[in-house]
Amino acid sequence: MAFLIRTVSHSAEGRAIVRTRRVEGERLTVGRDPACDIHLTDLAVALRHAVIGRESGRLRVEVEPGLSVELNGRKTSSGIIDLATGGDILIASHVLRFMPVPAGSDEVEVAVERTGEGEVKLDKSAERLFTLAPVLPGKRGLAWLLALLVLAVGLAWPIKAYYDRQQKAATFARFHADRIWSSGSLSSAHAGLKDNCTACHVKPFEAVRDTACKTCHTRVHDHADPFRLARARPDLGRWRRIELAFKEKFDIPPGRCVECHTEHEGKQAMPVTAQRFCADCHGDLKKKLPDTPLPNASDFGRSHPEFGPVLIAGWNGGQAQLKRLSLAQAPREDSGLKFPHALHLSRSSGVAQMARRLSGRYGFGQALECKDCHDPAPDGARFQPVDMEQDCAMCHDLAFDQSGGTLRTLRHGEPAQVVADLRDFYRGRGATRPSVLIPAARRRPGDAPDLRNRIQFARGPGSAERAIRSVFSPGGACYDCHQVDAPPAGSLNFRIRPVAFPIRYLHKGWFDHRAHATQTCSSCHLAERSSAASDLLIPNLASCRICHGGEGSSKPVPSSCAMCHDYHMDAGAPSMLIRQKVRGKKRDTIVAEARR
Amino acid sequence: MATRSIPRTDLGASHEGFLRHRRFLWLKVSVVLCLLALVGYALIDAQPRPNGGSPYGYTLGTVGVLLILWLTLLGLRKRAMTRGRWSLKAWTSAHVYLGLSLVVVATLHTGFQFGWNVHTLAYVLMILVILSGLYGIVAYARLPEQLGASRSEMTRPQMIDAVMKLDRQLALAAQPLGHEEARIVQRSIDDDVFRGGLHRRLSGRNPRCPTARALAEARRRLAVATGEQASALENVAALLERKAAALGRIRKHLRIKALLEVWLYLHVPFTFALIAALAAHIFSVFFYW
Numbered sequence: 001m002a003f004l005i006r007t008v009s010h011s012a013e014g015r016a017i018v019r020t021r022r023v024e025g026e027r028l029t030v031g032r033d034p035a036c037d038i039h040l041t042d043l044a045v046a047l048r049h050a051v052i053g054r055e056s057g058r059l060r061v062e063v064e065p066g067l068s069v070e071l072n073g074r075k076t077s078s079g080i081i082d083l084a085t086g087g088d089i090l091i092a093s094h095v096l097r098f099m100p101v102p103a104g105s106d107e108v109e110v111a112v113e114r115t116g117e118g119e120v121k122l123d124k125s126a127e128r129l130f131t132l133a134p135v136l137p138g139k140r141g142l143a144w145l146l147a148l149l150v151l152a153v154g155l156a157w158p159i160k161a162y163y164d165r166q167q168k169a170a171t172f173a174r175f176h177a178d179r180i181w182s183s184g185s186l187s188s189a190h191a192g193l194k195d196n197c198t199a200c201h202v203k204p205f206e207a208v209r210d211t212a213c214k215t216c217h218t219r220v221h222d223h224a225d226p227f228r229l230a231r232a233r234p235d236l237g238r239w240r241r242i243e244l245a246f247k248e249k250f251d252i253p254p255g256r257c258v259e260c261h262t263e264h265e266g267k268q269a270m271p272v273t274a275q276r277f278c279a280d281c282h283g284d285l286k287k288k289l290p291d292t293p294l295p296n297a298s299d300f301g302r303s304h305p306e307f308g309p310v311l312i313a314g315w316n317g318g319q320a321q322l323k324r325l326s327l328a329q330a331p332r333e334d335s336g337l338k339f340p341h342a343l344h345l346s347r348s349s350g351v352a353q354m355a356r357r358l359s360g361r362y363g364f365g366q367a368l369e370c371k372d373c374h375d376p377a378p379d380g381a382r383f384q385p386v387d388m389e390q391d392c393a394m395c396h397d398l399a400f401d402q403s404g405g406t407l408r409t410l411r412h413g414e415p416a417q418v419v420a421d422l423r424d425f426y427r428g429r430g431a432t433r434p435s436v437l438i439p440a441a442r443r444r445p446g447d448a449p450d451l452r453n454r455i456q457f458a459r460g461p462g463s464a465e466r467a468i469r470s471v472f473s474p475g476g477a478c479y480d481c482h483q484v485d486a487p488p489a490g491s492l493n494f495r496i497r498p499v500a501f502p503i504r505y506l507h508k509g510w511f512d513h514r515a516h517a518t519q520t521c522s523s524c525h526l527a528e529r530s531s532a533a534s535d536l537l538i539p540n541l542a543s544c545r546i547c548h549g550g551e552g553s554s555k556p557v558p559s560s561c562a563m564c565h566d567y568h569m570d571a572g573a574p575s576m577l578i579r580q581k582v583r584g585k586k587r588d589t590i591v592a593e594a595r596r
Numbered sequence: 597m598a599t600r601s602i603p604r605t606d607l608g609a610s611h612e613g614f615l616r617h618r619r620f621l622w623l624k625v626s627v628v629l630c631l632l633a634l635v636g637y638a639l640i641d642a643q644p645r646p647n648g649g650s651p652y653g654y655t656l657g658t659v660g661v662l663l664i665l666w667l668t669l670l671g672l673r674k675r676a677m678t679r680g681r682w683s684l685k686a687w688t689s690a691h692v693y694l695g696l697s698l699v700v701v702a703t704l705h706t707g708f709q710f711g712w713n714v715h716t717l718a719y720v721l722m723i724l725v726i727l728s729g730l731y732g733i734v735a736y737a738r739l740p741e742q743l744g745a746s747r748s749e750m751t752r753p754q755m756i757d758a759v760m761k762l763d764r765q766l767a768l769a770a771q772p773l774g775h776e777e778a779r780i781v782q783r784s785i786d787d788d789v790f791r792g793g794l795h796r797r798l799s800g801r802n803p804r805c806p807t808a809r810a811l812a813e814a815r816r817r818l819a820v821a822t823g824e825q826a827s828a829l830e831n832v833a834a835l836l837e838r839k840a841a842a843l844g845r846i847r848k849h850l851r852i853k854a855l856l857e858v859w860l861y862l863h864v865p866f867t868f869a870l871i872a873a874l875a876a877h878i879f880s881v882f883f884y885w
Contacts, residue, residue: 032771032778043767043782046775067775126753129790130850132857135797139864146869150721154714154876162883180713181880183648201884208885243651252885265645266709 001054001106003028005038008113028052028110030091038112044092052089054108058082059098061089083108090115154180165198184264191267200263207252213261220568229255232281232288260567275299275551278561299550300559309505309538312336320500324507327541332534336499338481339533344368346528354395362394370521380514381573385501388412398477401425410477415496418478419468426464468492505538509564510574615737617689625690626697633659637704646707648715649881656705660698661874664722667695668867695729698722714880718873721866728862735856743852746845755846759789762839769835772828777817781832784810789843790850798858800851807843811836 003023008016023037030038031048040049050063059081063069070090071079081087086100099109128134161177178197186194193199200212214220223229236244247254260273275298281288283298295305306328313323314334325331344351345368352367359365364372373391375384386392389412398410400422408425411417470476472484472494483497522528524539549555566574633656642650648657670691674684702722710716750758763785770781783806796802814833821829 032775041767041771043770043773043778043785046778126756129756130752130853132794132797132854132861134790135792135794135854136858136861139861142861142865143868146865147872150717150869150872151876154717154873155879158714158880159883178880178884181715181884182711182713183715183881184709184711197884204883206885239651246651262647262649265647 001026002108003037004107004109006109006111008111026054030096038096038110040091040094040112042092042094042114045094049091050089052081057084059087059108153177162198162204182264185267186263187265188267190263207250208256208258209253210257213257223567228289228292229281232285232292234280234284234288272560273562273567275560275562278565282561297561299553300561301545301549301553301555304541306541307506307538308508309536310502310507311505311536312500312502315497318498320498322502327536327538331536333536335501335533336483336497337533338483341527341530341533341535341537343531344373345370351395358394370525370527376513381512382504383513385503392481396481410471413496415472415478415494418471419492419494422468422471423464426467465492468494510566510577511564512573512577613737614685614688614692615733617685622686622690622693626693629694629697630700633701633704642707646704647709648705648707650707653705653707656701660702660705661878663694663698663701664870664874667691667698668871671864671867692729692733695726699726714873714876718870718877721870721873725863725866725870728859728866732859732863735859739852739856743849743856746849746852750845752849755842755849758842759839759846762835762842766832766835766839769828769831772824773832774825777814777829777832780806780810780813781836784836784839789846794854794858797850797854800847802847805840805843807836807840811840 001024003025005021005023007019007021009019010016028038028051029036029048030040030045030050030052032040032042032045033047036048046064046067048064049067050061050069053060053062061069061071061076061079061081063077065077068075068077070076070088071081072087073090081089081098083098083101084103086098088098089096093115095113095115097111097113099111101108158178158181165176165178176195176197179195182194182197185191199215200208202209202212224232244254246252260277279298282294283296283303285292285294286296297304306326308324308326309331310322310324311331311333312320312335313325313331314321315336320336323331343349346352347367355364355368355372356366362372372394373386375391376382377384388396393412397407398412399407400410401408408421410421469492472478472486474480478484478494478496482499485495485497487493487495516524524543525537527537530537545555547555548557548559551558551560553559562574563577564574636652636655637646640650640652642652647653670687673687676684702719706715706719710719747755766781766785770778773781787806789802792802802808811833814829814836818826818829818833
């Protein structure tokens with residue numbers, strides 16, 4: 001009975017050195033104690049770690065209490081090795097390899113070898129150990145990983161989203177990866193398009209075209225004929241030419257909507273157009289477009305034409321002839337009415353006296369004021385046309401008879417009815433003198449019933465015709481305010497010339513009375529000095545310039561072009577005022593919802 | 597240190613660092629570039645507000661991307677050391693100062709418009725690269741001196757060797773110890789001072805250092821041990837003490853070395869992520885033009 005112990009160690013070159021020892025007996029002790037049969041110097045091995053005893057045909061392995069070994073790969077504190085097959089015991093870093101014993105042999109062969117671990121650090125290059133390379137993933141690997149990640153998320157994914165959208169794939173509805181390409185929020189007007197990049201970016205690699213805008217914005221008109229617009233443009237400076245060359249190279253047409261209406265700038269409204277955008281062309285328009293009717297304008301304070309209101313320059317039969325005339329020509333208006341503003345606004349005339357008398361009923365003050373006759377339109381921007389019944393009849397009623405408690409009035413605006421009513425009045429009463437003698441004369445404020453009329457009535461037969469003629473003659477109710485076309489001799493077919501007022505004088509610019517509410521009417525309109533209705537009381541450029549100057553002016557109200565003029569529109573409040581919520585409401589420039 | 601005794605005077609220009617290269621030539625170039633960019637930004641009235649898509653924005657963006665690509669080339673250039681006007685030092689100097697000027701150029705290119713998008717991603721990555729680079733400049737200016745001092749006249753293999761020798765002596769000295777004690781010593785021997793993560797490297801500390809524990813344990817047991825055990829433990833404790841000092845030296849060295857290197861692990865990968873993000877940025881801008 002014996003154990004043949006072969007201790008295997010390796011030289012520096014890796015050559016195996018085997019020392020063989022023979023231990024007689026049935027038991028084999030294993031441990032760090034030098035007295036053990038198999039002496040293992042590993043400090044993880046106990047002084048006496050295990051005992052291997054031979055029994056018939058097998059080995060019994062018994063480990064010290066509390067310790068363990070690995071027997072054929074299984075951790076255990078005791079076990080059996082069949083001598084016919086052999087087996088391995090691993091104790092700490094040493095392996096005890098029991099060879100299969102042929103039947104009848106007396107000798108058990110054990111190879112003892114230290115497994116390689118623990119020596120590894122010697123192999124590594126010392127310099128490399130001191131770097132961060134063993135601790136961190138490689139820079140190159142990290143670089144590839146990060147770069148590919150960024151490309152996948154920032155490039156591949158959005159491109160996929162674009163093609164999904166083209167094919168209207170189901171994934172389209174959930175998240176649109178091309179949103180991570182968006183450089184900023186869309187303006188509030190376009191917020192609904194935030195998930196629909198291709199609404200504007202129709203074709204890849206093609207700059208947004210106006211056609212994309214016009215699919216929705218069907219109601220915006222151009223500023224002017226595109227060719228005239230192109231000709232009016234100022235000469236390009238060097239930088240502009242370079243810019244244009246670039247644009248040409250990259251197929252970006254100049255003058256696109258998006259040049260002014262930039263997007264992805266955040267949830268803001270479009271900023272006010274700077275004055276120079278207008279002045280670039282309009283400052284010297286006459287030179288570029290000699291046939292233009294528009295005068296040059298570059299700054300409200302310094303270079304702006306006199307206002308050209310549209311007024312009634314004459315009449316073609318019953319049709320008022322509107323004409324745009326510069327205030328510089330001191331135009332006169334032919335409204336068809338006779339009206340002395342000065343008389344009505346006087347603080348000492350009979351008008352003022354009557355105003356005081358009627359103040360209890362109509363709320364007049366010590367004298368008439370503009371507001372007593374002129375009513376603002378509901379939006380406050382302009383005024384309603386003067387209406388005889390509403391605005392004049394408070395004083396100038398057309399009563400000619402009293403029947404019971406009711407005053408009978410001549411019908412305003414219907415001369416034939418006036419004639420008929422008067423004729424009827426006299427026919428019904430024969431020659432009897434009317435009890436109340438205030439029929440035909442226009443009641444001038446403060447006047448007593450006209451003595452002249454009494455006399456006319458006293459003349460007897462034919463008084464109806466006389467009364468009718470007097471109504472339409474100087475001093476008569478109609479004549480004093482209206483232009484009367486006299487009938488041919490023998491006829492009573494008097495005609496009143498039509499009356500008209502422009503609702504809006506300044507068609508090319510915006511003016512808002514409400515914005516000027518802090519001013520008195522007479523500070524702009526010289527009504528107190530106007531004794532004829534043909535005086536045009538539109539204030540001129542000079543009077544506006546008292547407060548308003550150009551964009552960079554030091555006047556109380558610096559005013560860029562956009563305050564009164566709009567690029568795309570003529571009617572309504574300019575976009576600047578709408579956006580600043582000063583005036584007006586959002587214009588409907590896009591197709592109605594119903595069309596979808 | 598031997599090198600310290602050499603007077604600096606005759607080395608003069610040849611030992612001028614990359615920061616002071618040619619009397620701060622590249623610093624001046626960068627400052628001029630930044631000023632030009634700022635003046636252009638102030639004077640050019642991009643409507644409705646400055647942004648990367650205006651003509652000036654495209655100009656700044658082009659300058660920025662060319663700079664970034666050129667700066668990245670330092671990675672190739674540094675593998676070939678040359679002298680003279682276009683020396684590697686000149687490149688490094690230009691790399692540092694032009695890289696810093698990107699903060700101005702690229703920020704103006706953004707027009708201060710930021711968002712959760714690929715464009716801002718590129719910007720953020722660029723800023724991370726620049727910040728890590730800034731750290732690198734500071735590290736390179738301050739740490740190499742400490743690194744030299746921390747070696748106490750030893751080469752790096754010598755430091756490792758010292759520990760390994762102590763380990764061998766420990767293994768012998770611990771042979772008479774009981775199983776428990778021997779295991780504790782073995783843990784110290786098995787421990788690899790180079791093991792552990794980035795945190796351990798940067799802190800220069802290992803709160804669970806087996807050697808420190810073994811030393812504490814050995815001292816504790818020494819107080820109650822007698823006879824042969826006591827003398828063995830005494831030997832072991834003395835060896836552990838020497839090993840702890842050697843490990844401390846290595847850790848300090850490792851710490852400085854890590855501080856000197858760690859920024860490159862951000863700088864380089866983020867540079868490539870930045871180039872990828874720039875590719876996506878430029879592509880997307882023209883895809884959805």
